[in-house]
Amino acid sequence: MRTLVTGATGFVGQAVLRRLAADEGQIARAFVRAGSAGRCEADEVVEGDLADPSSFAAAVDGVDCVIHAGARVETTGAWDDFEAVNVGATQALIEAAEAAGVGHFVHVSSLSVYDVPGDNAAVDEDSPLESDAGDRGFYARSKLAADRVAQEAIERGAPVTIVRPGLIFGPGRKVPLARRAVTAGPFRLVLASRDYLMPMAFVDNVADGLVLASRCPEAIGRIYTLVDEHIRQADYARMFRQASGASWTPVFVPPAIIRSAISVVESAAKVAGKKPPVTRHQVDRTLRSARFDGSRARSELNWQPRVPMFEALRRSFATVESAGDAR
Numbered sequence: 001m002r003t004l005v006t007g008a009t010g011f012v013g014q015a016v017l018r019r020l021a022a023d024e025g026q027i028a029r030a031f032v033r034a035g036s037a038g039r040c041e042a043d044e045v046v047e048g049d050l051a052d053p054s055s056f057a058a059a060v061d062g063v064d065c066v067i068h069a070g071a072r073v074e075t076t077g078a079w080d081d082f083e084a085v086n087v088g089a090t091q092a093l094i095e096a097a098e099a100a101g102v103g104h105f106v107h108v109s110s111l112s113v114y115d116v117p118g119d120n121a122a123v124d125e126d127s128p129l130e131s132d133a134g135d136r137g138f139y140a141r142s143k144l145a146a147d148r149v150a151q152e153a154i155e156r157g158a159p160v161t162i163v164r165p166g167l168i169f170g171p172g173r174k175v176p177l178a179r180r181a182v183t184a185g186p187f188r189l190v191l192a193s194r195d196y197l198m199p200m201a202f203v204d205n206v207a208d209g210l211v212l213a214s215r216c217p218e219a220i221g222r223i224y225t226l227v228d229e230h231i232r233q234a235d236y237a238r239m240f241r242q243a244s245g246a247s248w249t250p251v252f253v254p255p256a257i258i259r260s261a262i263s264v265v266e267s268a269a270k271v272a273g274k275k276p277p278v279t280r281h282q283v284d285r286t287l288r289s290a291r292f293d294g295s296r297a298r299s300e301l302n303w304q305p306r307v308p309m310f311e312a313l314r315r316s317f318a319t320v321e322s323a324g325d326a327r
Contacts, residue, residue: 004025004102006050006093007070008116009039012108012165015207016067017042023211031059031070050085053092060097065104065214068093071146072139079138091149098158106214107150110222111163111199111225112140113133116288124293125164125223130285139315154221161219163210166227166292170203170312171319177240177250178233179286187251194234194252196289199227202312205305212301216278224297228312243313255287 003020007013008030014235017040020028030042037045047106048055050070060066073084090107095293097105115128130136133265153160171176178198209226213219231239262276262283268274297303 001025001065001215002029002044002047002063003065003067003211004029004031004059005042006059006066008032008042008069009036010069010071010073010166011170012069012203012206012210014172015203016069016169016210019204019207020212023136023204029059029063047069050089051081053089053096056093056096057100060093060102063097063100063102065106066093066097066102066286067106067108067214069108069210071108071143075139076137077136079141082138084144086139087145087149091153094150094153094158095221096162098113103159103216104217104220105153105158105160106210106219107146107160107162108210109147109150109162110140110143111164111166111227111292112136113144113147113164114291114292116285116291119216119288121288121290122185122293123225123290125225134266135205136285151223159220161213161221162168163213163297164225165202165206165209166199166222166225168201168203169207170316173203173316175218175240175316177237183199183248184251186248188237188248190233190237190250190252191258191283192233192252192287194232196233196287197230197291198233198236199230199290199292200236200309200312201226201228202305202307202309202316203306205312208306209297209301209303212303213297216301219301222296222300224301224303225294226297226303227292227294229309230291231309239293239310239313242249243310244317257288258283 007015007030013087017028020026028042030040031042031046033141034047047061072082113129114123115130145301150162178190182189266276
């Protein structure tokens with residue numbers, strides 16, 4: 001079975017390639033930007049760019065499956081760049097795969113696409129998607145638009161599966177302490193309540209889920225949420241310190257204080273005629289805790305996180321680097 005992996009030099013893409021290499025009978029084809037072939041290990045390499053759809057036909061030629069993990073994941077940049085790489089490329093790549101007769105296309109989405117209507121919400125694959133896309137950051141906004149592109153493809157009968165992982169972490173990426181946290185000397189200001197649920201997903205466990213989905217014909221037309229474990233923010237901070245060997249003290253900032261502070265920031269930005277660094281909508285979305293139901297992946301794909309949380313954190317702190325644009 002020949003599988004094309006986009007974003008093959010990126011965080012998730014490299015994990016998928018490692019997963020494919022562990023199985024006999026799998027031929028992994030990496031889609032990478034020119035000059036990047038040495039940054040990944042694959043059986044085959046096709047050079048191109050997600051911003052240039054003209055390279056897609058060669059990439060999908062002769063493959064059985066596409067795992068589309070490539071995306072612009074930076075937090076800065078122009079909307080046009082995010083739209084081209086995350087939205088336009090998803091649509092063009094699905095169309096190229098259809099034209100080439102590729103049997104299965106797995107799109108890597110995000111939990112950020114879901115609408116979380118209030119605190120302690122229960123969310124599953126059939127829950128509504130976010131509606132206030134214009135109030136989001138460019139990355140989250142583009143992932144939402146790409147998810148909708150993939151859903152539209154499913155509706156017209158394309159052999160597409162959507163996978164929405166939780167907060168992905170692992171070796172090679174800075175381990176998140178919280179959705180938002182600030183360093184203040186010996187303290188870490190955690191902008192969340194102690195009971196906020198962290199929907200964690202270790203990158204190797206996510207790769208398992210993506211490969212399982214790609215091999216399952218019954219997964220075509222389906223959507224899956226991948227969350228290893230939901231952990232209370234206070235418990236996660238304690239586990240984080242133990243795994244990292246750090247000695248800082250967490251301070252959990254009440255949501256009411258955070259919302260008041262953001263209101264002041266927004267008002268000041270408005271008076272100055274500037275765009276605020278963060279909006280109330282973005283902060284409210286971050287502060288709302290939710291439990292994302294991943295039982296569908298467990299029952300239909302037989303997916304189980306094989307690396308437990310503390311071991312995943314321990315491995316992650318062995319190598320910590322920042323991640324960038326993975327195309």
